[in-house]
Amino acid sequence: MHHGxxxxxxxxxxLLILNAVIMLYPLFVMVxxxxxxxxxxxxxxxxxxxxxSLVNAARMWNETSFVRYLLNSIAVTATSIxxxxxxGTMAAYAIARYQFRLSAxxxxxxxxxxxxxxKLAIIPLFIxxxxxxxxxxxxxxxxxxxxxxxxxxxFILTGFLRTLPGELEESARIEGASELRTMLSVMxxxxxxxxxxxxxxxxxxxxxxxxxxxxxxxxxxLKTLPQGLTVFMGEYNTDWGVLFAGLTLAALPITxxxxxxxxxxxxxxxxxxxx
Amino acid sequence: MIxxxxxxxxxxxxxxxxxxxxxxxxxxxxxLFVAAPLLSSFRYAFYRFDGLLPAAxxxxxxxxxxxxxxxxxxxxxxxxxHNCIVFAALMVAQNGLAYLIAFALLKALPGHRLHQxxxxxxxxxxxxxxxxxxxxxxxxxxGLVNAALALVGLHGLPWLGDERTALGAIIFTNAWHWVGxxxxxxxxxxxxxxxxxxxxxxIDGANDRILMTRxxxxxxxxxxxxxxxxxxxxxFNWFELPYVMxxxxxxxxxxxxxxxxxxxxxxxxxxxxxLTDFGHGSALAVLMFLFIAVVSALALRVLRRREIEA
Numbered sequence: 400m401h402h403g404x405x406x407x408x409x410x411x412x413x414l415l416i417l418n419a420v421i422m423l424y425p426l427f428v429m430v431x432x433x434x435x436x437x438x439x440x441x442x443x444x445x446x447x448x449x450x451x452s453l454v455n456a457a458r459m460w461n462e463t464s465f466v467r468y469l470l471n472s473i474a475v476t477a478t479s480i481x482x483x484x485x486x487g488t489m490a491a492y493a494i495a496r497y498q499f500r501l502s503a504x505x506x507x508x509x510x511x512x513x514x515x516x517x518k519l520a521i522i523p524l525f526i527x528x529x530x531x532x533x534x535x536x537x538x539x540x541x542x543x544x545x546x547x548x549x550x551x552x553x554f555i556l557t558g559f560l561r562t563l564p565g566e567l568e569e570s571a572r573i574e575g576a577s578e579l580r581t582m583l584s585v586m587x588x589x590x591x592x593x594x595x596x597x598x599x600x601x602x603x604x605x606x607x608x609x610x611x612x613x614x615x616x617x618x619x620x621l622k623t624l625p626q627g628l629t630v631f632m633g634e635y636n637t638d639w640g641v642l643f644a645g646l647t648l649a650a651l652p653i654t655x656x657x658x659x660x661x662x663x664x665x666x667x668x669x670x671x672x673x674x
Numbered sequence: 675m676i677x678x679x680x681x682x683x684x685x686x687x688x689x690x691x692x693x694x695x696x697x698x699x700x701x702x703x704x705x706l707f708v709a710a711p712l713l714s715s716f717r718y719a720f721y722r723f724d725g726l727l728p729a730a731x732x733x734x735x736x737x738x739x740x741x742x743x744x745x746x747x748x749x750x751x752x753x754x755x756h757n758c759i760v761f762a763a764l765m766v767a768q769n770g771l772a773y774l775i776a777f778a779l780l781k782a783l784p785g786h787r788l789h790q791x792x793x794x795x796x797x798x799x800x801x802x803x804x805x806x807x808x809x810x811x812x813x814x815x816x817g818l819v820n821a822a823l824a825l826v827g828l829h830g831l832p833w834l835g836d837e838r839t840a841l842g843a844i845i846f847t848n849a850w851h852w853v854g855x856x857x858x859x860x861x862x863x864x865x866x867x868x869x870x871x872x873x874x875x876x877i878d879g880a881n882d883r884i885l886m887t888r889x890x891x892x893x894x895x896x897x898x899x900x901x902x903x904x905x906x907x908x909x910f911n912w913f914e915l916p917y918v919m920x921x922x923x924x925x926x927x928x929x930x931x932x933x934x935x936x937x938x939x940x941x942x943x944x945x946x947x948x949l950t951d952f953g954h955g956s957a958l959a960v961l962m963f964l965f966i967a968v969v970s971a972l973a974l975r976v977l978r979r980r981e982i983e984a
Contacts, residue, residue, distance in 0.1 A: 527714075
């Protein structure tokens, strides 16, 4: 590198560090404040907490439905992702590995879902779920998430499955394996990386979604974490320590997963945008 | 006894059935929860609703109301103006900053990988968490923002309570939440530029400013297209952050009202009034959908042409 370059990089590095501070410091304060009493938060917002007291977190955990919301979010996200990957893989496999008359049309039908912001169809969705008796149920929420996630997973998986060589199937068929067997034990194990991308790409928007539960879920026992947050932000609005504890606990699961899988997250989400 | 031709026919049928079986669950969900609702939403916009039921066909009346009749139209245009401000502000502040961050990261200085992870961290958090966090920080008396200003001797403002600053405060929060996303999209685009191109520019004496504006900018046109379109769609569907930080009515006094909030209020009512109005709500949804689709398609054409020229 040139000499002038190095001098300039000495300028850029501090700016990057400043940016990192701006991104991290608010989250740092959030975590610190979760250990503080109200008085501490108001008197010395920047200081470290007097003690690492878990009183606030314990109140969040015991007095509110936090655990229930958390479990609901896990159940809804996990079921939706499982269905998206299974149904998406099935459809993609049919489109990618067999020739049939409406193949292109079916593929386009799935892809058209990529263009549709499903939020704007919330009124007919509401009426649809009401007709099916699925308002205020986990199943209703899950079905909508599956519809939201299928287009991208069919897109990713079809693209991937098409690249697999045909000889693999042929030799399995010659050995007398059924179509199901060929799919499950020969082809799909190879498609695992694409399934992981499809799963990560869809898991985050579902885990974080607030809009659909806001409209469809009204029973407290069915609420998801983002929706549940709005409940206790109202209930504890004078108890800032508890509020920060709630935000910290709510942010914790996804942050931990992200720290472990950051590379996959970044690749999955930005590739999803670039395609 | 089965003859060979018959056996072949049976095999063909079995294969067809198998393909159908593979497609059925996906197609069923897509039909029930994407295609049918979407078609219905166009139909519902032409009806007056009685609760959850379309009661009477009223032609274009819903559209006329939300675009040109009191009291609907004033709110629609007011909200649309705010969406435009949000889009413009995010393009400059969020995406401009993202471009600079991407350029700095492209230099691969020590710690750049860690920095990517850090700048993307808020992106994975729910808008509800981010919104509430900054709502607490913007609190006029106890918030972190005013406490920080006080340290340098500045008088803070009731950021979310003042009509002049509320929208800006939410836009700032959005930028903090999302800046990592365009940054890494730009970075991915920049990393695709060949080293030789950049080296050649350097040898020709291009400094960072020229490199950023004349050399790299045209070459990351595909990334820019993605960022512009996604920011546009996001700005005109904006809902969670203003809902969490300013409530369904876009307080104070509608200063943060946007189309997403207005649509939600119209369709499902507010805490204060639980009145649902699916007719006008559908008309708003259809107009928003058409607006977003048409503008995105036009923008895409223009931006793609730019990519090819570059």
